[in-house]
Amino acid sequence: MSHPLEPQLAAYIAGRMPEASDLCVADLERISGGASRETYRFRLTWLEDGQARERKLILRRDPPASLIDTERRVEFEAYRAFAHSAVPVPKMLWLEEQDAALGHPFFIAEELAGFQASPQMLFAGGYDAVLPKVADRKWTILGEIARADPDALGLTSVMEAPALDACWRRELDHWEAVLDRSEAEPQPIARAAIRWLRANPPPPAQKLSMVHGDYRTGNFLYDEAGEIHGVLDWEMAHLGDPLEDLAWGFNPVWCFGRGELAGGLAPQAEAVAIWRKASGLTADPAALHWWTLFNCVKGQAIWVGSARAFIDGGNREPIMVYPAWWLMNAQDRAILKVMGQL
Secondary structure (H helix, E strand, C coil): CCCCHHHHHHHHHHHHCCCCEEEEEEEEEECCCCCCCEEEEEEEEEEECCEEEEEEEEEEECCCCCCCCCCHHHHHHHHHHCCCCCCCCCCEEEEECCCCCCCCCEEEEECCCCCECCHHHHCCCCCHHHHHHHHHHHHHHHHHHHHCCCCCCCHHHCCCCCCCCCHHHHHHHHHHHHHHHHCCCCCHHHHHHHHHHHHCCCCCCCCCEEECCCCCCCCEEECCCCCEEEECCCCCCEEECHHHHHHHCCCHHHHCCCCCCECCCECHHHHHHHHHHHHCCCCCHHHHHHHHHHHHHHHHHHHHHHHHHHHCCCCCCHHHHHHHHHHHHHHHHHHHHHCCCC
16 A cells, blocks of 8 residues: 555655656655664666666655754755765755655755664674674774865755854753753753763863764664664754764663663774774863763753653653653763762
């Protein structure tokens, strides 16, 4: 049975590909996961110059209510900025910011097929021999993101460029405000962390960098050789302190039950060393500690905001309540651990 979006999607793409005929969208299916965009894969077939053509594509559409409110243009331009760079990303095709075509804004990209993203599969035993390679590639790529010049990539025209000494405050203000408007019950542990963060601000950012915003195990595509073929989920991308991106992966909830291994892959000191070599930047321990604790607060704000969208009925997808159910207690414990209070 075909998906009801297929004819609408085909009509939209036909308008973007006037050279094509007999254009058809088939096998449209929702990909599980992703709480801030609905993600679908589909197959596009058409005739061009008398030849039959086929392409595997991805549709990312805004849901009715999102875990994270973001501009899809920012995500689209973040991907596009790193095309043909040392940062592997899928190719972006079309961005639609109006609701008319599919009911909500969306963009369409090429699918990177044949790879895995699941942390559970990565840590199930079959990939043990290549985990050091995955670790090296993961933080080398993050170093490349940190090293890049946002101005040269054209990103300062689509994203706010804060002053170097204002990066921390902008992010902390934003996520504290999410907690303020979303919490269904008091969050005393996160509030204690926020008080400490404000009383002990980090030094100014050493440079303004592209910050992916959710760079962790689970948001990249890997293969059996340990190579990484695509960095995904740029919906929280912004310009800021490169240490914010590095420290997000050091939030203890992203250890996936693998002891002290950052991202389930490597000791934190090893991850930092790989990142420093690739980025050419420094990782002051006190600043990194500040950003790690901040990212624990950010994580809690995301889980609390997700629960709020579910409670209010704006989005009743199970993915909205699962992070709150699974992670809020774990995130409180992570905050206490980073603060040395567990």
